[in-house]
Amino acid sequence: MFDYSFHWRVALKALPDMLNGAWVTLETAALSMLLGTMIALLLTLLRQQQNPLLRHFAETWVSIARNTPSLFQIYILYFGLGAFGLHVSSWLALLAGITFNNAGYLAENFRGGLKAVPDTQMRAARSLGMNALHAYRLVIIPQLLRIVFHPLSNQMVWAVLMTSLGVIVGLNDDLTGVTQDYNVKTFRTFEYFAIAALLYYLIAKTIVLGARLMAWRLFRY
Amino acid sequence: MFTTSLTISDLLFMLQGAWVTLQLTAAAMLLGTLSGVLCGLLRAGLPRASLPLAWLLDLFRSVPLLIQFVLFNSLKSIAGLDISAFAVGCLVLGIYAAAFCSEIVRSGIQAVPANLRRAARSLGMSYWQDLRHVVLPLATRVSFPGWLNLVLSVMKDTALVMWIGIFELLRTSQSVVTRIQEPLLVLCIAGLIYYLMSLLVAQLGNRLEKRWQEND
Numbered sequence: 001m002f003d004y005s006f007h008w009r010v011a012l013k014a015l016p017d018m019l020n021g022a023w024v025t026l027e028t029a030a031l032s033m034l035l036g037t038m039i040a041l042l043l044t045l046l047r048q049q050q051n052p053l054l055r056h057f058a059e060t061w062v063s064i065a066r067n068t069p070s071l072f073q074i075y076i077l078y079f080g081l082g083a084f085g086l087h088v089s090s091w092l093a094l095l096a097g098i099t100f101n102n103a104g105y106l107a108e109n110f111r112g113g114l115k116a117v118p119d120t121q122m123r124a125a126r127s128l129g130m131n132a133l134h135a136y137r138l139v140i141i142p143q144l145l146r147i148v149f150h151p152l153s154n155q156m157v158w159a160v161l162m163t164s165l166g167v168i169v170g171l172n173d174d175l176t177g178v179t180q181d182y183n184v185k186t187f188r189t190f191e192y193f194a195i196a197a198l199l200y201y202l203i204a205k206t207i208v209l210g211a212r213l214m215a216w217r218l219f220r221y
Numbered sequence: 222m223f224t225t226s227l228t229i230s231d232l233l234f235m236l237q238g239a240w241v242t243l244q245l246t247a248a249a250m251l252l253g254t255l256s257g258v259l260c261g262l263l264r265a266g267l268p269r270a271s272l273p274l275a276w277l278l279d280l281f282r283s284v285p286l287l288i289q290f291v292l293f294n295s296l297k298s299i300a301g302l303d304i305s306a307f308a309v310g311c312l313v314l315g316i317y318a319a320a321f322c323s324e325i326v327r328s329g330i331q332a333v334p335a336n337l338r339r340a341a342r343s344l345g346m347s348y349w350q351d352l353r354h355v356v357l358p359l360a361t362r363v364s365f366p367g368w369l370n371l372v373l374s375v376m377k378d379t380a381l382v383m384w385i386g387i388f389e390l391l392r393t394s395q396s397v398v399t400r401i402q403e404p405l406l407v408l409c410i411a412g413l414i415y416y417l418m419s420l421l422v423a424q425l426g427n428r429l430e431k432r433w434q435e436n437d
Contacts, residue, residue, distance in 0.1 A: 004299040067373075067419040068412050069380035072391055076408045079398065083405035157283070164285035168384065176287065189295040197284045197292060204283035 011191035014182045021178035022199050028166075028174060029159040032095055036102030036159070037152070041141065043107040044114060058107070065104020071165050073097045078169040091173075094166035098159055106148075106155055113148040114140075146219055153211030157204045164200070175199060226401045232410070238393030239414050245310055245389060246376045252315030253375070254368070257322025262352075264323055265330035281320040287381050289313050294385045310382040318375050325371065329364030330356060362433055369426040373419055390414060 046058035065073070074097030081088060088096070117140055125135035145152070164176040171177045179196040183189050260278065263271045281289065293313045297304060333356050341351040383392035394411035398404045 068415045069377040069391065071380045072412055072415060075391065076412065079404035080408045161285040164287045176285070189291060190299060193288055193291045193295065197288050200285055200288065201280060201283045
C-alpha cells in the first residue's frame with residue numbers, strides 16, 4: 001500500500017527559492033491590504049452619503065466582493081478585461097483581485113466599527129472648529145482603526161492565503177507559484193507542497209503575533 | 222455587436238457545474254458541521270485537554286485551501302486510496318469547514334451564561350440533560366449567523382476544487398470560454414449564478430433565524 005519513498009533532501013534544496021517566493025507573497029498581501037484599507041475607508045464614507053449614485057456604487061462593490069468567490073474576481077480581471085483590450089499581467093490581476101476583495105470585506109467591518117464611535121465625538125470635533133476632513137482624519141479614523149484592528153489583522157492573514165490563487169492565473173514567482181514550478185519539474189508534489197504549507201503557516205502565525213505585539217504597543221492608554 | 226455564440230447547451234453545462242458546486246457545499250457542510258459541533262463541544266467542555274485539537278484545527282485555518290487540496294490529493298495517491306477527486310474535495314472542504322465551525326460552536330456555548338447552567342443543574346438535570354435542553358438550544362441561536370456565514374464562505378471556496386480537476390461552476394465556465402472565446406460574458410454569467418446562490422442561501426437563513434426569534 002505504501003510504496004512511495006519521500007525525498008525531503010531534494011525538496012529542501014528548493015527552500016531558498018521558496019523563501020524568496022514567500023517574500024513576494026508577503027509583499028503582495030501587504031500592498032493589497034494597504035490599498036484595500038484605503039479603498040474600504042473611502043467606500044465606508046461613500047455608503048454614508050446622501051447621493052444615491054455614490055451610495056449604490058459602494059453598496060454594489062461590497063456585495064459583489066462578498067458574494068462571489070475571490071478566484072472568480074481574479075479571473076474576471078485576468079480574462080474578462082481582455083474584452084476591453086486591457087491585458088493585465090497575472091501579478092497585477094492577482095493584486096487587483098485581492099484588493100477588490102479586501103476592500104469589500106473591510107468596508108463591512110468599518111461600517112460596524114464606525115457605529116461604535118459615538119456621534120458626539122464628531123460633534124465635539126466640529127465644535128472645536130475642525131472641518132469635516134480634519135475631524136475624520138484626526139478624531140474619527142484613529143478611533144475606528146483601533147476598533148477594527150483585530151478584523152484588520154485577520155484580513156491580512158486572509159490576504160496572504162488568497163495570494164496562493166495567483167498560480168491559477170499563471171503567476172510563478174510567489175510561494176505557491178515557485179512550489180508549482182518545482183512540482184512540475186520533479187513531480188515530488190507532496191514534499192514541495194508540504195514545505196509550502198509549513199511556510200504559509202509560519203507566515204500566518206508571524207502576522208498574528210506581530211499584530212498582537214503591535215496592538216500592545218499602540219493601544220495602551 | 223450583440224451577437225454571441227453562447228448556446229443553450231453551454232448554459233446548461235454551466236448550470237450542471239453550479240449543481241456540482243451546490244452538492245460540494247452541502248456535503249462539505251454536512252461533514253464540517255457534524256465534526257465541527259463535536260470538536261466545538263470538546264473545546265468548550267475540556268478547554269485544557271483539547272488544546273492539541275485546537276492546534277490541529279488552527280493548522281487547517283492557516284494554510285491556503287488550494288495547498289490543502291493539492292496535499293490531500295497527492296496523499297491520496299501516495300496511500301493508494303481509490304477515491305474520486307470529488308470525495309477528496311468534499312473531505313478537504315469538510316475538514317476546513319469543521320475547523321471554522323468548531324470555533325463558532327465553542328463561542329456559542331461560551332455565550333450561554335454559567336449561572337443558567339448552574340440553575341439547570343440545581344433543578345436536578347444531569348450534565349447531558351443540561352447540555353441538550355438548555356445549552357444547545359441557546360448556543361444554536363447565538364452561533365447560527367456565524368454558521369450561515371460559514372456556509373456562504375464554503376460555497377465560495379468550492380471554486381478552488383477546479384485545481385484538482387472537478388468540473389464545478391467556475392471550471393465549466395472556463396471551458397466554455399475556451400470554446401467560444403468570450404470571457405467577459407461567460408464569466409459575468411458565472412458570477413451572476415454565484416451571486417444568486419449566495420443570495421438564496423442568505424435569504425433562507427434569514428427566514429429561519431426570524432422564525433426562531435418569533436418563538437422565543
